[in-house]
Amino acid sequence: xxxxxxxxxxxxxxxxxxxxxxxxxxxxxxxxxxxxxxxxxxxxxxxxxxxxxxxxxxxxxxxxxxxxxxxxxxxxxxxxxxxxxxxxxxxxxxxxxxxxxxxxxxxxxxxxxxxxxxxxxxxxxxxxxxxxxxxxxxxxxxxxxxxxxxxxxxxxxxxxxxxxxxxxxxxxxxxxxxxxxxxxxxxxxxxxxxxxxxxxxxxxxxxxxxxxxxxxxxxxxxxxxxxxxxxxxxxxxxxxxxxxxxxxxxxxxxxxxxxxxxxxxxxxxxxxxxxxxxxxxxxxxxxxxxxxxxxxxxxxxxxxxxxxxxxxxxxxxxxxxxxxxxxxxxxxxxxxxxxxxxxxxxxxxxxxxxxxxxxxxxxxxxxxxxxxxxxxxxxxxxxxxxxxxxxxxxxxxxxxxxxxxxxxxxxxxxxxxxxxxxxxxxxxxxxxxxxxxxxxxxxxxxxxxxxxxxxxxxxxxxxxxxxxxxxxxxxxxxxxxxxxxxxxxxxxxxxxxxxxxxxxxxxxxxxxxxxxxxxxxxxxxxxxxxxxxxxxxxxxxxxxxxxxxxxxxxxxxxxxxxxxxxxxxxxxxxxxxxxxxxxxxxxxxxxxxxxxxxxxxxxxxxxxxxxxxxxxxxxxxxxxxxxxxxxxxxxxxxxxxxxxxxxxxxxxxxxxxxxxxxxxxxxxxxxxxxxxxxxxxxxxxxxxxxxxxxxxxxxxxxxxxxxxxxx
Numbered sequence: 001x002x003x004x005x006x007x008x009x010x011x012x013x014x015x016x017x018x019x020x021x022x023x024x025x026x027x028x029x030x031x032x033x034x035x036x037x038x039x040x041x042x043x044x045x046x047x048x049x050x051x052x053x054x055x056x057x058x059x060x061x062x063x064x065x066x067x068x069x070x071x072x073x074x075x076x077x078x079x080x081x082x083x084x085x086x087x088x089x090x091x092x093x094x095x096x097x098x099x100x101x102x103x104x105x106x107x108x109x110x111x112x113x114x115x116x117x118x119x120x121x122x123x124x125x126x127x128x129x130x131x132x133x134x135x136x137x138x139x140x141x142x143x144x145x146x147x148x149x150x151x152x153x154x155x156x157x158x159x160x161x162x163x164x165x166x167x168x169x170x171x172x173x174x175x176x177x178x179x180x181x182x183x184x185x186x187x188x189x190x191x192x193x194x195x196x197x198x199x200x201x202x203x204x205x206x207x208x209x210x211x212x213x214x215x216x217x218x219x220x221x222x223x224x225x226x227x228x229x230x231x232x233x234x235x236x237x238x239x240x241x242x243x244x245x246x247x248x249x250x251x252x253x254x255x256x257x258x259x260x261x262x263x264x265x266x267x268x269x270x271x272x273x274x275x276x277x278x279x280x281x282x283x284x285x286x287x288x289x290x291x292x293x294x295x296x297x298x299x300x301x302x303x304x305x306x307x308x309x310x311x312x313x314x315x316x317x318x319x320x321x322x323x324x325x326x327x328x329x330x331x332x333x334x335x336x337x338x339x340x341x342x343x344x345x346x347x348x349x350x351x352x353x354x355x356x357x358x359x360x361x362x363x364x365x366x367x368x369x370x371x372x373x374x375x376x377x378x379x380x381x382x383x384x385x386x387x388x389x390x391x392x393x394x395x396x397x398x399x400x401x402x403x404x405x406x407x408x409x410x411x412x413x414x415x416x417x418x419x420x421x422x423x424x425x426x427x428x429x430x431x432x433x434x435x436x437x438x439x440x441x442x443x444x445x446x447x448x449x450x451x452x453x454x455x456x457x458x459x460x461x462x463x464x465x466x467x468x469x470x471x472x473x474x475x476x477x478x479x480x481x482x483x484x485x486x487x488x489x490x491x492x493x494x495x496x497x498x499x500x501x502x503x504x505x506x507x508x509x510x511x512x513x514x515x516x517x518x519x520x521x522x523x524x525x526x527x528x529x530x531x532x533x534x535x536x537x538x539x540x541x542x543x544x545x546x547x548x549x550x551x552x553x554x555x556x557x558x559x560x561x562x563x564x565x566x567x568x569x570x571x572x573x574x575x576x577x578x579x580x581x582x583x584x585x586x587x588x589x590x591x592x593x594x595x596x597x598x599x600x601x602x603x604x605x606x607x608x609x610x611x612x613x614x615x616x617x618x619x620x621x622x623x624x625x626x627x628x629x630x631x632x633x634x635x636x637x638x639x640x641x642x643x644x645x646x647x648x649x650x651x652x653x654x655x656x657x658x659x660x661x662x663x664x665x666x667x668x669x670x671x672x673x674x675x676x677x678x679x680x681x682x683x684x685x686x687x688x689x690x691x692x693x694x695x696x697x698x699x700x701x702x703x704x705x706x707x708x709x710x711x
Contacts, residue, residue, distance in 0.1 A: 087111030097690035135159035144171035209239025258288035366397035411480035485533025490698035517542025537562035540569025547576035574602035
């Protein structure tokens with residue numbers, strides 16, 4: 001924005017000095033540049049600088065779609081003015097996750113008479129406000145909303161229901177047992193359901209998954225093409241989703257081509273769901289499939305289902321063997337070029353011919369992986385995490401060598417033990433004078449770690465010839481990478497007390513450390529990186545290489561690196577952060593992490609940082625350093641710290657941050673709380689779903705959902 005002001009104001013002086021005048025560019029180039037400026041800035045600021053920009057900023061290509069979902073500086077007044085100025089020109093409006101805007105802000109959406117797509121997920125919308133708004137949006141075809149406690153479908157007007165009857169795409173996040181607006185949407189083709197209902201109320205009462213009698217209207221699924229349901233942990237969510245599925249089991253839509261249910265833990269199959277799956281096997285051909293593990297394990301379902309041109313499969317946490325995967329899903333290794341996204345996370349036997357007598361730690365069958373790679377050569381998203389995928393000693397058949405053939409990969413998730421060279425000594429990790437036994441105590445005292453400052457000092461010919469180094473070199477366009485220990489579990493799971501103990505890393509993973517991290521620096525276009533449970537991190541020197549080479553990095557998540565009793569990579573991390581100018585999200589999970597002055601001074605170099613989350617058992621923080629950091633990093637709107645400090649220290653710091661910065665940062669969300677406190681789950685439930693799902697809770701996100709599931 002300041003660039004435009006500067007160029008316009010100094011136009012004459014620029015001409016005199018023979019400089020480049022931005023206003024001399026063609027309209028096409030200027031429109032392309034303006035497309036990167038937030039719409040609120042374009043309409044409320046940039047267009048007031050000169051006549052040419054006043055015209056360009058209102059071009060249909062810039063006002064057709066308005067994205068406010070991560071415009072954390074937008075407030076009620078800006079939205080009101082925006083709707084007044086260009087409301088009639090807006091056809092697609094995305095306000096997802098604007099939790100900080102008061103519910104009255106929604107009233108201004110009524111000015112957008114031509115809206116076709118509207119996303120209000122994460123916004124505060126009552127039944128009456130929703131009714132009033134939808135009554136005026138006669139052209140609406142796509143809608144995303146939340147259904148909160150107190151929602152009453154009987155308050156929806158006939159005009160509102162008429163609009164809903166024309167909606168073909170609905171995304172509904174449920175925080176209370178309800179059908180929401182589904183029964184009103186008689187023309188549904190795409191239905192996305194997110195179940196976030198807690199088993200207990202704030203007062204501690206058990207909730208029921210049974211819907212109220214007045215809400216027993218039958219949903220209309222006859223035109224449905226895509227059905228997606230994602231369940232948070234809890235039995236109530238399972239009860240409610242069964243009610244949504246009951247109608248599908250009676251009559252399966254003929255045009256259904258994507259059926260996806262993501263359910264954690266155990267979600268038992270019932271007679272109704274079995275009838276549904278049998279009907280699907282007889283009547284439909286699918287392009288996308290995801291089912292709870294209990295519905296697939298031990299059944300012959302996959303051999304009966306028919307597929308057309310599948311683009312997404314998820315068999316997460318299933319006991320599906322590699323033999324069944326090849327025979328029943330990939331048709332014996334036939335061409336499956338249409339498949340772009342595959343999630344095999346937690347599928348421990350998916351690369352073995354059979355699972356009956358196999359141990360999870362046994363070597364994989366490379367021929368199965370090779371068949372997968374050859375058949376699905378256009379894969380862009382692949383998740384193999386949460387399993388032990390150990391390669392054998394056969395030359396040329398290492399997992400990394402086979403995956404290097406997938407030249408189109410954009411995101412990849414692997415277990416730590418899968419990237420080690422077979423010849424590496426796992427019994428005796430490299431020894432150094434500073435190597436400290438893994439312990440949870442503070443009994444060992446070590447000096448300041450030293451590490452090589454550049455890639456040339458770090459690596460040698462042996463390292464650069466490793467299979468993982470070669471894999472990283474072959475996937476130059478990779479944007480998302482997750483390397484997660486097969487036995488890693490976050491200290492802060494959802495809806496449960498904090499985990500106090502963690503399982504030891506896989507034996508094969510013991511040699512994975514700094515050199516493997518350094519290999520990641522070859523990924524020039526890397527945007528998101530997750531590293532968890534890498535036991536042989538000694539100095540963290542590879543992190544510095546990543547900071548220097550991966551200049552597009554926006555999201556960084558590090559958890560349990562090196563020994564558990566000491567943050568051995570702190571010095572390298574601070575050096576890395578000084579180079580991460582594009583970093584927006586940072587999540588750190590490490591016992592005994594000291595969030596002190598030096599750390600926050602280094603973090604202050606990340607001028608684009610917006611969200612920070614630190615999870616540390618027995619971790620400490622310095623309140624003055626946190627306040628100074630918040631004052632210097634003006635873009636930070638989320639600060640979550642779950643440490644070992646007392647409740648008093650945490651509350652005082654949280655109140656100080658809110659009191660000092662809330663007024664100028666309307667989206668500010670601060671949670672500072674003792675990690676092992678018994679009330680942690682109550683605190684977590686108040687965190688906006690956007691932050692909770694995207695950064696606060698640890699999980700693998702590669703191929704978690706089909707690509708482009710929603711806009």
